Amino acid sequence: MNEKLRPAWVEISRKKAIHNFLEVKRAVGPNVKVCAVVKADSYGMGSVELSKMYLENGVDMLAVAVFSEAMELRKEIKDKDILVLGYTPEEFYDDAIENNITLTVYTLELAEKLNAVAKKFNKTAKIHIKVETGMNRLGFLPTEENADKVAKIAALGNIFIEGIYSHQARADEKDKTIAHKQAGKFISFIKMLEERGVTIPVKHIANSATIIDLPEYHFDMVRPGIILSGFYPSDEVNKDEYKFEICVTxxxxxxxxxxxxxxxxxxxxxxxxxxxxxxxxxxxxxxxxxxxxxxxxxxx
Structure with missing residues (x-):
């Protein structure tokens, strides 16, 4: 907000914000993509401005929580993939396809409806499949029956499954038992799909805590969120290997x-x-x- 109108404001350190992003890049190495999570206006810091900084430094994808956030980004950022992690109502499928917004799909029915809209525009809708491994929110449970459903999605004529992902619930705890269990379920479901001839290019489960503590689960892409702001996910993650700096005041x-x-x-x-x-x-x-x-x- 203009300081002349309101004597309270937020300052973002460009230097520290870029440092945090490059620290993530250092953590994952050159062969793993980075999807910067800029939901909730980058936690109130300004998603458009920060996304442009990340673009200048090699970000591969941007992720938001809801479709309206994706559209706000698309007004300013024309040529970078934007993934919606949450639910997108069907009435926005037209806009998603026209603006090349990647949607999360977690039921066969949603995929079929999106496919029909894409066919109407003679386009291919890019999607990521969400797998439920322990958060118990959105996602396909990792069962043989659901593997059959994802195989049906892969066969749809106007759908391209670019990615498949899940989300860690307790990776920021010292005890990684649940984190390993979730990753195991995710890997198991991917194997079920491969047995059905479904190969998905981009696999991702790593949130901020997983990026720091569990490099074996970086897979093809990681999704840093809070560490981009300079905050560690908890006091139980390793704070010695990678140094993140709080960039917001x-x-x-x-x-x-x-x-x-x-x-x-x-x-x-x-x-x-x-x-x-x-x-x-x-x-x-x-x-x-x-x-x-x-x-x-x-x-x-």
């Missing part, structure tokens, strides 16, 4: 400064209480800016 001008006496409470619930004369500064931002009340007395 929230700033505001002081609206008022005053001195209050000992024994005074500050803010809702008086969660902070003075033990002596204290200088208190007030800044002009709050809930409307995404600064949660849950952070009361926890900022620094």
């Amino acid at each position: 929230l700033k505001a001008k002081l609206a008022n400064v005053k001195t209050i006496e000992s024994g005074e409470g500050v803010g809702y619930g008086h969660l902070f209480n003075t033990t002596g004369k204290t200088v208190v500064g007030t800044i002009p931002m709050g809930y409307a800016d995404g600064y949660s009340r849950l952070l009361s007395n926890k900022g620094y």
Whole structure:
């Protein structure tokens, strides 16, 4: 926001943002693609601006959560693959095909409907298959029956399965038992598909934590998210091998400064209480800016 209109703003360090992206590239090596996850406006940092930085430094694909985010990116970024990780309503299939947006498919019925729309435009719709391995949200369960369904999708005339992926639920924990279990299910399903003659070029399961701790699951592509901002996924991942730098700073001008006496409470619930004369500064931002009340007395 223009500082003249509002005395609170976010600053992004271009140098640190690029460093974080290049650190991901270093982690995965030259033979693994990088799909930068820029959902939620890159966690409020500006997806278009950051995506352009990543493009300048060799990103292979961009990923967002919902279709509207993909369309916003497409207005500014014309020639790079954009993957929608979440649900896309059928009424947007026309726009997806016309704008070369890659959709996630997790049922045969969705694929058949998308194929029909693509056929109408005499085009091929590019998709990624989502596999359910443990998050228990979207995705094909890794069963023989569902392998048959994906084989049917692969046979559709106006569909190209470019990728297949899953998402790790607990890779950021020190105990990697669940992470290994999920990866095992993913690999097993890929083998089922290959037995049916279905070979999918881009396989990916690695989120930020998996990129850092589980290089054996980098496969063909990785999907960094929070580490691009410079934050580690948790305190349980290895912080020694790769150094990510926080690239975002929230700033505001002081609206008022005053001195209050000992024994005074500050803010809702008086969660902070003075033990002596204290200088208190007030800044002009709050809930409307995404600064949660849950952070009361926890900022620094």
